[in-house]
Each structure stands twice: as C-alpha cells, then as structure tokens.
Amino acid sequence: MKRERLLITGGAGFIGSAFVKEVLKNRFVLPVIVDKLTYAGDLSRLNEARGRYVFYKADIVDKQSLRPIFRKEKPKLIVHFAAESHVDRSIRDSGSFIETNIRGTQVLADLAREYKIKRFVHVSTDEVYGEARQGSFSESHPLRPSSPYSAAKAAADLLVSSYIRTHGFPAIIVRPSNTYGPWQYPEKLIPWAVLCALKNKKIPVYGSGQNVREWLFVGDCVAGILKALMRGRTGEIYNLGSSEERKNIEVAKSILELMHRKKRTGITFVKDRQGHDFRYKMDSCKIRNELNWKPLLSFGKGLRVTIEWYLDNQQWLLRKWRDIASFYHRE
Ligand SMILES: NC(=O)c1ccc[n+]([C@@H]2O[C@H](COP(=O)([O-])OP(=O)(O)OC[C@H]3O[C@@H](n4cnc5c(N)ncnc54)[C@H](O)[C@@H]3O)[C@@H](O)[C@H]2O)c1
Known part of the structure; x- marks a missing residue:
C-alpha cells in the first residue's frame, strides 16, 4: 500500500x-x-x-x-x-x-x-x-x-x-x-539558561524578569x-496553549534550582527587549472541546524532562555556544 x-x-x-x-x-x-x-x-x-x-x-x-x-x-x-x-x-x-x-x-x-x-x-x-x-x-x-x-x-x-x-x-x-523541550536551539530562554548555567555564566534575564509566558x-x-x-x-x-503561566524570573530560578546552582547569584538582569510584550495568554477551550486535546505534561515535569535531556546531550548544546554568544556579543 x-x-x-x-x-x-x-x-x-x-x-x-x-x-x-x-x-x-x-x-x-x-x-x-x-x-x-x-x-x-x-x-x-x-x-x-x-x-x-x-x-x-x-x-x-x-x-x-x-x-x-x-x-x-x-x-x-x-x-x-x-x-x-x-x-x-x-x-x-x-x-x-x-x-x-x-x-x-x-x-x-x-x-x-x-x-x-x-x-x-x-x-x-x-x-x-x-x-x-x-x-x-x-x-x-x-x-x-x-x-x-x-x-x-x-x-x-x-x-x-x-x-x-x-x-x-x-x-x-x-x-x-x-x-519548550529537548532539541530547542539555545537562543530561546530555557535552553539558553541551561547553557549559561553549564558554562558557569549568569543567566541574562530581560528587564526585571516579570514578563509572563504560557509554557x-x-x-x-x-x-x-x-x-x-x-x-x-x-x-x-x-x-x-497549556494555561501554565510563569514569569521569566521564575523559569530562570527553577532551572538554577534543578541544576543545583545558587538561585541568588546565578541571574543577571539585562536591558529589556525593545517593544517587549509583557504577557501572552490564550483561551484554548476550542481545541480542548472540539478535538479533545489537552496537555499531558505539567510545566514542572516538562522542565525536569527537558533539563535532563540537555544534561544528557551537552555536546549538542555546547556546540551552539559560540554562535549564540557572538549574536549577543557575550562571550
Ligand atoms: N518555538 C516556539 O516557542 C513557537 C511557539 C509558537 C509558534 N512557533 C512557530 O512554530 C514554527 C516552528 O518553530 P520552531 O521553534 O521549531 O522554529 P526553529 O527556528 O527551530 O525551526 C525553523 C525551521 O525552519 C527552517 N527554515 C527557516 N527558513 C526557511 C526557508 N526559507 N525555507 C525552508 N526552511 C526554512 C529552518 O532551517 C529550521 O529548520 C514556526 O513557524 C514558529 O513561528 C514556535
């Protein structure tokens, strides 16, 4: 066939x-x-x-x-x-x-x-x-x-x-x-934070880290x-959307905690992104009701799975470091 x-x-x-x-x-x-x-x-x-x-x-x-x-x-x-x-x-x-x-x-x-x-x-x-x-x-x-x-x-x-x-x-x-999850190019917040922690660099967080995303x-x-x-x-x-809202600062702190790094010293606040949207949040009832979709992984579980994957695949992550550091002029 x-x-x-x-x-x-x-x-x-x-x-x-x-x-x-x-x-x-x-x-x-x-x-x-x-x-x-x-x-x-x-x-x-x-x-x-x-x-x-x-x-x-x-x-x-x-x-x-x-x-x-x-x-x-x-x-x-x-x-x-x-x-x-x-x-x-x-x-x-x-x-x-x-x-x-x-x-x-x-x-x-x-x-x-x-x-x-x-x-x-x-x-x-x-x-x-x-x-x-x-x-x-x-x-x-x-x-x-x-x-x-x-x-x-x-x-x-x-x-x-x-x-x-x-x-x-x-x-x-x-x-x-x-x-978010395994294999994400580490210019995005979660793998970027894991990569910084692995390189013993502080995680740069925009503004005061109050921006909210639905993960x-x-x-x-x-x-x-x-x-x-x-x-x-x-x-x-x-x-x-998952309805799992988190502030960027909460995400960065959770990553440091899961990677056994110090939460207070592992973060640096950097100049906010231009035009930075404060919060995104969707109503996803339609796909839940019509197509019977619902997220299976909570943010807590998903973040643990994701960090474990990056730790098991550090070579892939570390290979991208130079690319990104040069984009952000941060080496
Ligand atoms: N990552 C997120 O959080 C997120 C959230 C909502 C929606 N999206 C959307 O989901 C889609 C996939 O996102 P992602 O995070 O996997 O992106 P990604 O940047 O990881 O992957 C994009 C892929 O598109 C390919 N590509 C780029 N330009 C191309 C072109 N001109 N012709 C052919 N291929 C090209 C790239 O080589 C790459 O493989 C995008 O449309 C994005 O806007 C992403």
Whole structure:
C-alpha cells in the first residue's frame, strides 16, 4: 500500500522535527521534509528517524525549487512550520522574516492550491495577538503583533485566511504558545539558561524578569498540531496553549534550582527587549472541546524532562555556544 505523503516544511527545526517523529508512529504516512537548513535547522534532530523520511534541502521562498518536489512527491497534506522564529533577530534585521514568514507562506500556499492539496496546516503563534495585560485571547481576538517576528507571522495568518475565504483554500491555522523541550536551539530562554548555567555564566534575564509566558511542552504541541491535521475543521483557527503561566524570573530560578546552582547569584538582569510584550495568554477551550486535546505534561515535569535531556546531550548544546554568544556579543 502506498504511504500518504505528508509535506512538512521546517522539519529540521525544533518543533518540526518533533512533529516528524510523532507522525512516524503511523506507518501509513511518509514525511517529506522541506527545509533550508538555516542556522536553526539541524538534521541531527532526526537521527533516530533516519531512513524513514524523505528530505529536500530547499528554500520555501523559491518556487522553482519547490515545484519539482510537489510534482514528484504529490503530497496531499502539508504542515507548514518553516519560519524565522527568533524575536531578537527580527528586531536586529527583519528582512529574512518578511521573506520566509510572509513570502514563503504565499509561495507554498500557491503551490498547494495548484497541486490541489487536501489539507494545509499553517503553524502560527500566540504572539500574533500581542500582549495580554489581563485575561486571555480567543481565536476571534484582533491581531496586534508587537515585534517584526510576530508582525510577519500575523501577515502570513491573514494571507492564509484570505485564501480560505477567496479560494476556499482547505487550511487550518494553529497558534501554539511558548514551546519548550529537548532539541530547542539555545537562543530561546530555557535552553539558553541551561547553557549559561553549564558554562558557569549568569543567566541574562530581560528587564526585571516579570514578563509572563504560557509554557507548552513540545510533545503536547505536536500532539495538538496532529489533532488539528487529522480532525480539525478546515477554515478554522485553533489556539494551542497549556494555561501554565510563569514569569521569566521564575523559569530562570527553577532551572538554577534543578541544576543545583545558587538561585541568588546565578541571574543577571539585562536591558529589556525593545517593544517587549509583557504577557501572552490564550483561551484554548476550542481545541480542548472540539478535538479533545489537552496537555499531558505539567510545566514542572516538562522542565525536569527537558533539563535532563540537555544534561544528557551537552555536546549538542555546547556546540551552539559560540554562535549564540557572538549574536549577543557575550562571550
Ligand atoms: N518555538 C516556539 O516557542 C513557537 C511557539 C509558537 C509558534 N512557533 C512557530 O512554530 C514554527 C516552528 O518553530 P520552531 O521553534 O521549531 O522554529 P526553529 O527556528 O527551530 O525551526 C525553523 C525551521 O525552519 C527552517 N527554515 C527557516 N527558513 C526557511 C526557508 N526559507 N525555507 C525552508 N526552511 C526554512 C529552518 O532551517 C529550521 O529548520 C514556526 O513557524 C514558529 O513561528 C514556535
């Protein structure tokens, strides 16, 4: 029996690679990965899945490179993760964010229409709503992105929504909250903090560390995206949040505690991020009620599992140190 081709963009990234491994639990599906392998892409994330997926190194902005892949593989389903994903980089230079996150989504959606894709899951983010000083945002809340990253993601959401309405494009938009877990590139808070602690450096925390995020374990994130792909209603948007709110300072302190480092001396407060959103919080009742999704791991358990993984895989983490230290000019 021919296995169903599922095209996954950004499948060498943090969440995309976890999604590929989740999909491989179903032997009737063959993941076809398209990834440019930017600084954030890394095929070693897929070592345990070697030989069980098809890989194309390609840029989603480049239609000429993508067309032969569509022609050969004839995918019927697409899950679109590929993006420039780091807010600080978007503040420094938004060019690649506009290209990949907006133009890349357009190119992909146009090819998906041309090749009559049955289902297209667009992976968005909670950051498109902007900051939630109070309460939580449902799927119908207006988009008020603050950073060039979230503005580019919001633009892509609006484009996909316009294709749904104008062309009857069979897309679903999923908006996960702050995702963490094994294999995350250590420019993001949790692996960055673990890396700093391993190097006996203080963990830099923005402002006074009061900013709040809704933390979602990567396994729960990919389970939600898979539910949306299998059973979500086309044309719909699904928030995917854990309700596990934590201040950045609490996260940094928990990491120091779990790594047996001193909490009082292991943190340094640095100049706040420009335009820093104070808090994100979504109402995720829709995916819980309609698709019967719920997070399986509490933040406490997820953080322990994550730190254990980084400690067991220190070489991978330490190899990224120079890259990141030079980005932040902190060596
Ligand atoms: N990490 C989070 O906390 C989080 C939360 C909500 C939503 N998201 C969204 O989930 C998706 C995946 O996030 P992630 O954390 O895994 O990101 P990531 O940065 O770890 O991975 C992105 C992947 O996309 C690839 N890529 C980048 N530009 C490309 C291009 N032009 N063509 C082809 N491939 C390209 C990279 O090589 C990399 O493998 C993104 O769309 C992101 O906006 C992430």
